[in-house]
Amino acid sequence: MPKNDHYVIIGNGPAGNLAADTLRDSDPDARITIVSNESMTYYYRHKLTEFIKGKAREEDLTVRPYSVYKDKNIRLRLGQQVDKIDPNKKIIYLKHMETVSYTKLIIATGASPRALPSVSNFSKCLNVLSTYSDALAQIPMINKNKTFLVLGGDIISFKFIRMLKDMGKEVTTLLYSEAFWPFSLEADMAQQVKKSLSDKGVTVISDDHIKSVKKSGEAFDIVTEKGLNQSFDSVYSFLGMIPNIRFILGSGIDTDRGILVDDHLKTNFDDVYAAGDCAQIYNPDMKSYWLSIGWNNAKIQGTLAAQNLLGAHKVINPAPQKILEVEGLKINTSWWESF
Amino acid sequence: MKNTDRYKKNLIVSTGKNKTYASESVKSIIYSTDPRDFGQVKKSIPCQDACPAHTNIPGYIRCIHEKRFGRAYELNRLANILPGVLGRICSRPCELYCRHGEPDLGKPVSICSLKRSAADFKSPMHRILEGLYSPSGKKVAVIGAGPAGLGAAHELSVLGHKAVIYEAFEKPGGMLMYGIPDFRLPRNVLMLEIENILRLGVELKTGVKVGTDVSLDSLLSDYDAVVIATGCTMPNRLGAPGEDLEHVYSGVRFMEQVNNGETPYVGKNVMVIGDGFTAMDCARSAVRLGAAEVKVNIRKTEEYMPIDDQEKHEVKFEKIRFYSLVDTKRIIGEKGKVTGIEFLRTKLEYSPNPPYRNAVPIENSEFILPADSVIVAIGQQPFPGEISGKIEQNGARILTRESGFSTSITGLFATGDCASGASNVITAIANGRKCAVDVDEFLIGRKRKIHVVRLESVDNTDRDRAYDFIKRTPMNTLDFDQRVSQRSNEVEKGYNEEQAAQESKRCYLCSLKYEIDTTACIYCSACIDVAPRDCIKMIQDVSMNPDGSFGHYTETRNWNNVSAIAIDNERCIRCGQCYEVCPMDCISVTKTERIELNIEE
Ligand SMILES: Cc1cc2nc3c(=O)[nH]c(=O)nc-3n(C[C@H](O)[C@H](O)[C@H](O)COP(=O)(O)OP(=O)(O)OC[C@H]3O[C@@H](n4cnc5c(N)ncnc54)[C@H](O)[C@@H]3O)c2cc1C
Ligand SMILES: Cc1cc2nc3c(=O)[nH]c(=O)nc-3n(C[C@H](O)[C@H](O)[C@H](O)COP(=O)(O)OP(=O)(O)OC[C@H]3O[C@@H](n4cnc5c(N)ncnc54)[C@H](O)[C@@H]3O)c2cc1C
Ligand code: SF4
Ligand code: SF4
Numbered sequence: 001m002p003k004n005d006h007y008v009i010i011g012n013g014p015a016g017n018l019a020a021d022t023l024r025d026s027d028p029d030a031r032i033t034i035v036s037n038e039s040m041t042y043y044y045r046h047k048l049t050e051f052i053k054g055k056a057r058e059e060d061l062t063v064r065p066y067s068v069y070k071d072k073n074i075r076l077r078l079g080q081q082v083d084k085i086d087p088n089k090k091i092i093y094l095k096h097m098e099t100v101s102y103t104k105l106i107i108a109t110g111a112s113p114r115a116l117p118s119v120s121n122f123s124k125c126l127n128v129l130s131t132y133s134d135a136l137a138q139i140p141m142i143n144k145n146k147t148f149l150v151l152g153g154d155i156i157s158f159k160f161i162r163m164l165k166d167m168g169k170e171v172t173t174l175l176y177s178e179a180f181w182p183f184s185l186e187a188d189m190a191q192q193v194k195k196s197l198s199d200k201g202v203t204v205i206s207d208d209h210i211k212s213v214k215k216s217g218e219a220f221d222i223v224t225e226k227g228l229n230q231s232f233d234s235v236y237s238f239l240g241m242i243p244n245i246r247f248i249l250g251s252g253i254d255t256d257r258g259i260l261v262d263d264h265l266k267t268n269f270d271d272v273y274a275a276g277d278c279a280q281i282y283n284p285d286m287k288s289y290w291l292s293i294g295w296n297n298a299k300i301q302g303t304l305a306a307q308n309l310l311g312a313h314k315v316i317n318p319a320p321q322k323i324l325e326v327e328g329l330k331i332n333t334s335w336w337e338s339f
Numbered sequence: 340m341k342n343t344d345r346y347k348k349n350l351i352v353s354t355g356k357n358k359t360y361a362s363e364s365v366k367s368i369i370y371s372t373d374p375r376d377f378g379q380v381k382k383s384i385p386c387q388d389a390c391p392a393h394t395n396i397p398g399y400i401r402c403i404h405e406k407r408f409g410r411a412y413e414l415n416r417l418a419n420i421l422p423g424v425l426g427r428i429c430s431r432p433c434e435l436y437c438r439h440g441e442p443d444l445g446k447p448v449s450i451c452s453l454k455r456s457a458a459d460f461k462s463p464m465h466r467i468l469e470g471l472y473s474p475s476g477k478k479v480a481v482i483g484a485g486p487a488g489l490g491a492a493h494e495l496s497v498l499g500h501k502a503v504i505y506e507a508f509e510k511p512g513g514m515l516m517y518g519i520p521d522f523r524l525p526r527n528v529l530m531l532e533i534e535n536i537l538r539l540g541v542e543l544k545t546g547v548k549v550g551t552d553v554s555l556d557s558l559l560s561d562y563d564a565v566v567i568a569t570g571c572t573m574p575n576r577l578g579a580p581g582e583d584l585e586h587v588y589s590g591v592r593f594m595e596q597v598n599n600g601e602t603p604y605v606g607k608n609v610m611v612i613g614d615g616f617t618a619m620d621c622a623r624s625a626v627r628l629g630a631a632e633v634k635v636n637i638r639k640t641e642e643y644m645p646i647d648d649q650e651k652h653e654v655k656f657e658k659i660r661f662y663s664l665v666d667t668k669r670i671i672g673e674k675g676k677v678t679g680i681e682f683l684r685t686k687l688e689y690s691p692n693p694p695y696r697n698a699v700p701i702e703n704s705e706f707i708l709p710a711d712s713v714i715v716a717i718g719q720q721p722f723p724g725e726i727s728g729k730i731e732q733n734g735a736r737i738l739t740r741e742s743g744f745s746t747s748i749t750g751l752f753a754t755g756d757c758a759s760g761a762s763n764v765i766t767a768i769a770n771g772r773k774c775a776v777d778v779d780e781f782l783i784g785r786k787r788k789i790h791v792v793r794l795e796s797v798d799n800t801d802r803d804r805a806y807d808f809i810k811r812t813p814m815n816t817l818d819f820d821q822r823v824s825q826r827s828n829e830v831e832k833g834y835n836e837e838q839a840a841q842e843s844k845r846c847y848l849c850s851l852k853y854e855i856d857t858t859a860c861i862y863c864s865a866c867i868d869v870a871p872r873d874c875i876k877m878i879q880d881v882s883m884n885p886d887g888s889f890g891h892y893t894e895t896r897n898w899n900n901v902s903a904i905a906i907d908n909e910r911c912i913r914c915g916q917c918y919e920v921c922p923m924d925c926i927s928v929t930k931t932e933r934i935e936l937n938i939e940e
Pocket of ligand 1: 010011012013014015016035036037038045046047048080081082083108109110111129130131156244247275276277278293294295296298335336337338339
């Protein structure tokens with residue numbers, strides 16, 4: 001019997017690519033399409049800082065060049081944003097008004113930098129770094145500017161700060177201990193981070209909050225609640241990540257902070273799965289919901305979602321725990337891969 | 340006769356003849372009572388249809404565009420009597436249905452905030468308009484000075500009856516005064532608009548509780564009619580252990596204390612349970628009382644909360660967290676005081692007909708979070724209490740006759756939340772006014788007001804296509820410091836005049852009806868070529884709605900089958916392009932408005 005399955009995967013990160021591979025391995029004839037709004041093929045996000053420094057070239061970022069997709073007969077649609085899903089009609093709507101029908105769908109749209117409500121009034125003045133095109137666009141500006149303020153509310157900020165210091169920049173960071181992502185920074189941990197960063201020549205401000213950021217000429221004037229008033233060439237915001245699920249709201253696919261899936265990674269629709277940074281799962285051991293984060297979890301989940309979509313009944317477990325060392329902290333983690 | 344033939348015939352027949360159903364260009368003003376015109380207005384102006392008081396929304400937004408703020412305010416007052424109040428706290432059912440919010444058209448028009456602009460920018464002490472009837476000599480007692488009671492008393496006064504309001508609290512306003520906090524609704528705005536009602540001769544007796552201070556029976560014998568508008572004042576209980584511990588509050592009682600100027604103890608760590616208006620007000624008030632961490636615990640997810648996005652944004656901006664997918668198992672305490680809550684995680688389960696999600700607790704998922712205080716805001720019910728007596732009830736609600744507001748006792752009427760169950764301010768006002776019309780008919784023995792559709796042919800589209808691409812104007816709000824430094828500081832600052840003008844341009848003015856005169860049409864399809872969406876249809880047949888207005892169009896792409904070319908006013912965004920391009924001038928624009936008329940003029 002000929003199979004008419006069209007597997008569509010939204011997102012071209014680790015979760016999406018591992019899902020596509022798994023589907024291809026067990027179904028050599030199926031139509032497989034990956035749709036992604038980025039223009040780059042599958043690449044290492046954690047190497048973006050090296051790329052900005054000039055220490056890594058585009059080839060070094062690339063996990064998988066275009067030819068591999070061709071060899072595997074995986075249709076790659078880059079630069080195409082999915083705007084809406086109709087899970088009843090099994091159609092996805094692309095931003096340029098095209099529709100694509102699927103028989104089975106895996107959503108692996110990852111996460112984007114979070115804008116805390118407290119910074120919403122001046123979010124226009126804040127830079128974020130999470131994609132290749134962000135990096136590409138910002139390289140000239142980063143090279144030119146001298147003084148940087150980094151709103152340090154997540155683990156990615158440390159890598160970025162280190163990059164700036166390696167590039168000889170003057171860096172001030174405002175540590176968001178209480179809203180830190182993806183773990184909370186207890187007082188002693190915050191102290192260690194502060195020391196480690198200060199030793200590197202970074203000015204660390206803690207227990208204070210940004211009140212306003214205003215553009216004045218080429219620079220940005222910052223005022224904090226405790227009265228600090230200073231000007232910086234650029235301001236970067238690293239305040240954690242939130243799942244990319246806006247386009248799903250109202251479709252009937254249930255979401256909370258991420259896309260709600262069961263322990264088989266299935267959503268409330270039988271033919272729709274979600275994996276990677278965008279998925280939210282109930283974990284009976286933690287007695288809590290859990291948002292998958294990190295490179296390795298995305299790979300594990302992408303693989304498992306595809307297996308279950310093909311009929312397996314595997315239950316998801318987080319990646320095994322390892323010790324992660326960042327800025328003087330040793331963290332036991334299953335969610336972040338140290339590269 | 341085929342429906343399309345009837346459609347064409349209608350077009351021809353109504354031209355120039357004095358027929359009230361106007362399906363084509365109307366040269367003069369016509370007041371129509373034809374159900375087909377009501378049907379057409381209902382479909383064409385979705386916001387007005389969704390407003391429980393049927394406020395003339397495109398009408399007042401157009402006035403704002405023309406900077407006629409006083410007129411915009413009066414157009415509101417005609418329907419909803421408290422525009423300055425509603426412009427701040429209305430639950431905005433209209434915006435959900437605004438055509439501008441349809442897929443691919445952007446966000447709904449800020450209908451509510453524009454209403455506030457009308458109130459803000461009308462000149463101070465502007466002239467208010469009332470269509471007063473001469474005195475009837477009849478007296479009506481109204482129990483409760485909430486929005487429903489105020490709406491009823493206002494309309495009764497307009498109709499010439501003496502209205503006397505009995506209110507248990509010291510001040511009028513009901514939940515507007517004792518529920519909604521002043522940082523969302525400044526009391527001077529509320530009191531000014533209440534004064535506008537009282538000055539019609541309404542007598543207000545506050546601090547009088549009917550059932551305790553005066554009996555319902557005595558009111559029934561002293562007055563020609565009595566209206567009960569006592570609202571929903573009894574909080575729903577959680578039914579979980581620990582609810583009676585110290586520092587566990589019900590939402591309505593907590594807000595009552597806050598609005599009385601008291602400072603109930605909240606501690607640093609506050610847990611609010613519930614997902615509606617009341618829960619948000621409690622959480623935001625707790626922040627202003629000095630709480631450091633406030634969580635709003637909800638059983639489902641944010642998507643299913645019954646509050647709008649703007650409100651969600653404000654709540655989060657005040658550093659309040661939504662804690663979703665949790666169900667309260669019990670409230671825990673030590674020495675009689677609350678110390679925490681034991682929750683269960685929940686998961687969503689689909690339930691069909693109508694599609695809905697239930698929150699189902701997950702087994703063995705118990706966990707405890709600490710709390711210094713707990714506010715349970717999971718809705719409220721009517722508490723007819725002492726006044727109920729012999730009145731038939733529907734659960735806790737007062738039973739009213741299906742088609743109106745009369746109760747099981749002759750001369751006794753009920754309206755607002757005590758009859759409908761907990762609703763919102765605009766529904767309560769609309770029902771209060773409708774109830775007064777029922778009372779009037781009971782007292783006078785005949786109907787004195789009717790609704791008609793006013794049709795006026797216009798020769799201007801009043802719009803520019805560029806307006807369609809203007810983005811919704813966000814509300815100006817206070818920053819966090821200013822919000823907490825003084826708890827009565829109003830959070831929303833309203834639009835400035837320029838912003839109001841800009842936002843007013845976004846309204847499509849759906850009250851303008853576009854039509855093609857098929858007798859003059861040469862089927863050049865120039866209009867279809869410029870149309871921004873599938874608004875102009877080549878039709879083969881058209882169905883009829885039960886009210887006689889045109890329903891679903893059967894379209895065709897085959898020219899041989901085209902029996903008419905028509906504008907679908909449910910799809911039309913009134914961009915005016917077709918009107919401008921038509922070489923035969925066969926596209927007409929008619930302003931259609933649902934208005935209230937006095938029958939006896
Ligand atoms: C700067 C940086 C450094 C990092 N460093 C580390 C690290 O050291 N260790 C570690 O473990 N993790 C790190 N991470 C996190 C890691 O990259 C992510 O956890 C991982 O990429 C998640 O994979 P994913 O497949 O779920 O989603 P992603 O890799 O985010 O891929 C999702 C893709 O879907 C696309 N997409 C989203 N919405 C749509 C839509 N509507 N239509 C079409 N396409 C859409 C996105 O643009 C994206 O390309 C880092 C992340 C960043 C940003
Ligand atoms: C905290 C809170 C916030 C809310 N926020 C909003 C909002 O933002 N937008 C919105 O649209 N709706 C909101 N609502 C709902 C809205 O306030 C009600 O739906 C509306 O007020 C109902 O009007 P009503 O006139 O029927 O009753 P009420 O406003 O409750 O008025 C009833 C009045 O009757 C009086 N009364 C009761 N019994 C007696 C008696 N025996 N004798 C004399 N007087 C009596 C009461 O004291 C009260 O003044 C909110 C409700 C609460 C509790
Ligand atoms: S565009 Fe204007 S008239 Fe049309 S539905 Fe929206 S607010 Fe109402
Ligand atoms: S005015 Fe004409 S062209 Fe514009 S939306 Fe309406 S029918 Fe279409």
